[in-house]
Amino acid sequence: MNERHAGAPGQVKEVTSLANPLVKDIKALALKKFRDQQNAFMAEGLKLVIDALDLGWQIRTLVFAKAGRGNAAVEKVAARTVAAGGTVLEVSEKVLVAITRRDNPQMVVGVFSQKFLALKDIRADNGDVWVALDRVRDPGNLGTVIRTVDAVGARGVILVGDTTDPFSVETVRATMGSIFAVPVAKATTEAFLAWRGGFSGLVAGTHLKGAVDYRSVDFSRGPVLLMMGNEQQGLPESLAASCDRLLRIPQAGRADSLNLAVATGIMLFEIRRGALKLEPIP
Ligand code: SAM
The missing domain is CATH 3.30.1330.30 (Ribosomal protein L30/S12)
Structure with missing residues (x-):
């Protein structure tokens, strides 16, 4: 030795x-x-x-x-x-x-x-986007969402209910370093719903039964809270009912739904559309 x-x-x-x-x-x-x-x-x-x-x-x-x-x-x-x-x-x-x-x-x-953000410390100003993930189970999905939140310049992620660990080796790997750049909060569904009551912006849920095409919404006014459902079950009634709008991403083909991280990516790029500009390559 x-x-x-x-x-x-x-x-x-x-x-x-x-x-x-x-x-x-x-x-x-x-x-x-x-x-x-x-x-x-x-x-x-x-x-x-x-x-x-x-x-x-x-x-x-x-x-x-x-x-x-x-x-x-x-x-x-x-x-x-x-x-x-x-x-x-x-x-x-x-x-x-x-x-x-x-x-x-x-x-x-x-x-x-480890570091978690406390829900009470989240300040949502105009242009801010937060993502709430309901009971996310897959570490690869969570890591990919954290990475995408970072890439679009959204403010952070709120983990709602019983979720996979953002600090697991698999999740950290999937974030490709964004775990260090993106604040993560966690809350029970009850605590989250109480906090949501004080959220002043648009609360946009995504749902396979959503009546509204996600491309028809004006996300440019005020902060946005994007709510995404669990991989197996989607958003439960209590969370869906707390959304201002339930949005759907139109699909063709035989797939029932999109992967959670893919759906989150599509939503985030739409919500941040006006804020993202191609910078010249140095
Ligand atoms: N069987 C689940 C259900 O009934 O909701 C599928 C959940 S899907 C794999 C995970 C999450 O991605 C959904 O809860 C929703 O937030 C989002 N999602 C996936 N495809 C979507 C679509 N076409 N429109 C809106 N949201 C979608």
Whole structure:
């Protein structure tokens, strides 16, 4: 075993053993129970970790492969981690494979503190778009929605009811880094409905029985709250009844419905149509 243990946080440790307690703690983050216990989650990739630090997320541990030693960008991130009071682990390929459960892992992994936005702190001004997801189940869908919310410049996501974890490895991967840019709130259906009562803008639900074509609505006045239904069941009656409009995306062909993330993307690009302009490619 080739381990250099240092007591205080902020020192680099070289780890090659899967039995190392720090490695065990990070591996445990694959399970929601331990993510909740530690209030932490894992993100893979150097760029993601740099973005997260730039956006003010609290890093607890930086893990990098031996191959990263001497890499200027990795060393800079390691220095930032130490400065933030975090721990830096230089690990063997075997340890990195075990932590990420991937055969070809990224060279860098960061462990960050979780962060949720409180519903009461959401301020919706003119032009703001928020997305409420009712009981979203699929981590890929949630990650894709968070990424799309980021891409269109919407303000954030509200998870309503019992949902998949935004900080799971699968969701974080699917966000492609947008987990660090998009505020996420979570609420019970009751708390959400109480908050919705104070929402001053248009509350647009999407529903397979919606009577209104989504392209016929003027989204340009005031803030918009877009409400999307659960993958299997769609919006329940209580949430559907709280919407100002129930919109439908017309379909042809044999598919009953669109995938949740695809439907959210279509809606978001329509709602943000006037705000999105092609920038010249530098
Ligand atoms: N069997 C479910 C149902 O009856 O609603 C299908 C749910 S669909 C996979 C997931 C969500 O995507 C829906 O609740 C709705 O919010 C949105 N959605 C999908 N296709 C849609 C469409 N054509 N028009 C409006 N919303 C749609």
